[in-house]
Amino acid sequence: MTMVGTESEARVERPIRAARANGGRLWWLAVPAALIFIVFFVIPVASLFGLSFNKSVAGVIGLSSQFTLDNFIRIFTRATYYEAILRSIWVSAIVSTASLLFGYPLAYVIAKTVNPGRNTLLMIMVLSAMQLDMVIRMFGLMVLLGDNGLINGFLLYTGLVSQPLPLMYNTFGVIVGLVQITLPFMVLSLIGIIKAIHPSLEEAARALGASRIQAFFSIVLPLSMPGILAGTLLVFALSISSYVVPALMGGWKVMVLPIHIYQQIAEVGRWQFGAAIAVVLFVTSIIAVAIYHQAAIRTSGGRT
Amino acid sequence: MQEETNIPFVFKAISLISLAILLVPVGVVVLAGLNAGDYLTFPPQGLSLRWIKAFLTSSMFLSAYGVSFVVALVSTLISTTIGTMAAIYLTRSRGPFVSFLRGFFMLPIVLPGVVLGLALYVFYVTSDLGLARTMTGLLIGHVIVTCPFVIATVTAALVGFDRSLEEAARSLGASPFTAFRLVTLKVISSAISAGAIFAFIVSFGQFEVTLFLSAPDLQTLPSAMYVSMRYKFEPTAAAAGIFAIALVVLSMVVTSRLVNLKRIFER
The missing domain is CATH 1.10.3720.10 (MetI-like)
Incomplete structure (x- = not known):
C-alpha cells in the first residue's frame, strides 16, 4: 500500500481506505448477539452466583440481599459434598488419561493418512460420532454393558463367566461413557499438531541412529505437547461438567457434582444450595480451562 | 508414497479400538431399533420393523x-x-x-x-x-x-x-x-x-x-x-x-x- 502509484491506482486507494476504516462503524452487527448474551446468559449466570450466597431455604427461589457463605461452608465441611468434588476431579482425570491413550494413536493415523478419500472418511467417522446426541450413544453403551447386555450375554453364553461382570451402574461405566463422549474432542485437538511436525525431524533422528521408539519419544511426543495439553484439559472440563453420562451409566450411584446439583434442585428444592454446587463446579472447570490456556500459550510459544 | 507403512503397528491397532469405542455404540442402537425381541440380547433374536412401527405410532x-x-x-x-x-x-x-x-x-x-x-x-x-x-x-x-x-x-x-x-x-x-x-x-x-x-x-x-x-x-x-x-x-x-x-x-x-x-x- 505504500508504493507510489499511478493516478488510477490513487483513485482506487481512497475507497479501500474508506472500507478499511469502516470496521469501526460495524459495531451494530454485534449488538443483537451481545444483547441476547447479556440478558439470557450474563444476567442469569450472575444471579445464580448471587443466589448461591443466600441462605438455603427449601422451595424459595427469589434472590435476597442477605448474603452468607453457609452453602459453601457446608459443601467443604460435609463429606458427601467434598468427596463428590474429589470424585468428580479424579474421574475426570482418569477419563482425560484414557482419552489420550486411545485418542493419540487415532489422531496420529488420521494425521499421517495422505489419501484424501480415506482421510475424509476417518474425519466424518470421528465428527459424526461427536455430533451425535449423547443420550443415543449412551443407549448403545447401556445395551452393550448392562447385566443382560451384549457383552455379558456373550460371556455367559460362551461360559467364560458364570456371573455377569459389573460393567455398568458403577464408576467403570461412567468412565467408559465419558471416554466415548470425549474421544473425538481429544482426536481433533491432536490432529493439527501432529500434522505440523515435519517428518524430516523424525527421519533425521532415525538417520542418526535412534530407534523408531526412541525417535517417537524424543521427537514426536515432545512436539505434540501443546495438543496433548489442550486435549486433556478440554476433556477434563467436558467430563467434570457432564450430567447425562453419570446419570445413565452410573445409575445415580456415582455421585459427582452435576448429579448433586440436579438432586438438590429437583428432589430437595434447595435452590440456593444447588446454585452453590453449580458455582463450585463452574469454578473448578474454569480453573482447568485457564490452566490449559496458559499452558497452551507457553508450550506453543504464543501460537494458539 | 509409503504413507501407511510409516504408521507404527501399535498405533493402527489402538486406532481400531478407538474407532470401535466411537462407532460400536451407534451400531448397537441401530441393531437394537431393528431387533425382533423385547430387548437386544446375545444371541440376537432376528430383525424386524416392530420398533420402527412402535416409534412411528x-x-x-x-x-x-x-x-x-x-x-x-x-x-x-x-x-x-x-x-x-x-x-x-x-x-x-x-x-x-x-x-x-x-x-x-x-x-x-x-x-x-x-x-x-x-x-x-x-x-x-x-x-x-x-x-x-x-x-x-x-x-x-x-x-x-x-x-x-x-x-x-x-x-x-x-x-x-x-x-x-x-x-x-x-x-x-x-x-x-x-x-x-x-x-x-x-x-x-x-x-x-x-x-x-x-x-x-x-x-x-x-x-x-x-x-x-x-x-x-x-x-x-x-x-x-x-x-x-x-x-x-x-x-x-x-x-x-x-x-x-x-x-x-x-x-x-x-x-x-x-x-x-x-x-x-x-x-
Whole structure:
C-alpha cells in the first residue's frame, strides 16, 4: 500500500481506505448477539452466583440481599459434598488419561493418512460420532454393558463367566461413557499438531541412529505437547461438567457434582444450595480451562 | 508414497479400538431399533420393523421428535443470523474490546450445560417473564448454546477471506453493501451453511441445557429418550435414535462438501 502509484491506482486507494476504516462503524452487527448474551446468559449466570450466597431455604427461589457463605461452608465441611468434588476431579482425570491413550494413536493415523478419500472418511467417522446426541450413544453403551447386555450375554453364553461382570451402574461405566463422549474432542485437538511436525525431524533422528521408539519419544511426543495439553484439559472440563453420562451409566450411584446439583434442585428444592454446587463446579472447570490456556500459550510459544 | 507403512503397528491397532469405542455404540442402537425381541440380547433374536412401527405410532416420541426439530430449526435460524453478523464485526474490527468479545461469545461452550440450564430456569422463574417451561424459554437456551458454533465457523472462514476481492468490487464502483453481498457473502456462504448445520445438530442433540427448561408437555427427543431409558428401557427409543443418527450422518456428509472441516477443528 505504500508504493507510489499511478493516478488510477490513487483513485482506487481512497475507497479501500474508506472500507478499511469502516470496521469501526460495524459495531451494530454485534449488538443483537451481545444483547441476547447479556440478558439470557450474563444476567442469569450472575444471579445464580448471587443466589448461591443466600441462605438455603427449601422451595424459595427469589434472590435476597442477605448474603452468607453457609452453602459453601457446608459443601467443604460435609463429606458427601467434598468427596463428590474429589470424585468428580479424579474421574475426570482418569477419563482425560484414557482419552489420550486411545485418542493419540487415532489422531496420529488420521494425521499421517495422505489419501484424501480415506482421510475424509476417518474425519466424518470421528465428527459424526461427536455430533451425535449423547443420550443415543449412551443407549448403545447401556445395551452393550448392562447385566443382560451384549457383552455379558456373550460371556455367559460362551461360559467364560458364570456371573455377569459389573460393567455398568458403577464408576467403570461412567468412565467408559465419558471416554466415548470425549474421544473425538481429544482426536481433533491432536490432529493439527501432529500434522505440523515435519517428518524430516523424525527421519533425521532415525538417520542418526535412534530407534523408531526412541525417535517417537524424543521427537514426536515432545512436539505434540501443546495438543496433548489442550486435549486433556478440554476433556477434563467436558467430563467434570457432564450430567447425562453419570446419570445413565452410573445409575445415580456415582455421585459427582452435576448429579448433586440436579438432586438438590429437583428432589430437595434447595435452590440456593444447588446454585452453590453449580458455582463450585463452574469454578473448578474454569480453573482447568485457564490452566490449559496458559499452558497452551507457553508450550506453543504464543501460537494458539 | 509409503504413507501407511510409516504408521507404527501399535498405533493402527489402538486406532481400531478407538474407532470401535466411537462407532460400536451407534451400531448397537441401530441393531437394537431393528431387533425382533423385547430387548437386544446375545444371541440376537432376528430383525424386524416392530420398533420402527412402535416409534412411528408413539405419540410421545413423535411429538418429541417434532419439538426437537422445531426448536433446532428456529434456534438455528436465529443463531445463524445473529452469529454471522457478530462474526463479521469480530473479524473486521481491531482492539482489546473485540478480542474480549470474541472470548465472551465462546463462554457458553465452557459453562457446564446443567449450570446454564439451571441459571436460565431460575432467571425465568424469578423475573416473571413468563418464560419458564415454555417453547420460547427453551428456544432462548438453545440459541445461547448454538451461537458460539456459528460464530466460530463463520469467523474461521472470514479470517481466511481475501479482502482485496471486496475492495476490487468497491473500486469498480459497488457500494459497500453491494460489494459485501455480491462478493464476501458468496464466498463465505458455505461456511455459514456449515455453521447453521452445526447449530442444528448441537440443538437437536442438546440434553443438559434442556434438562431444566423442558416440561412434561414440552419434551425434546433427547429428554424423551432419557426418560424412557431411565424407567422403561424399550427399543422404541433406539428406533427414534435411528432417525436421529440418519439426520446427523447426512448433515456431516453435506458439511464436509461445504467446507474444509479441518480448518474449523484443527485450530
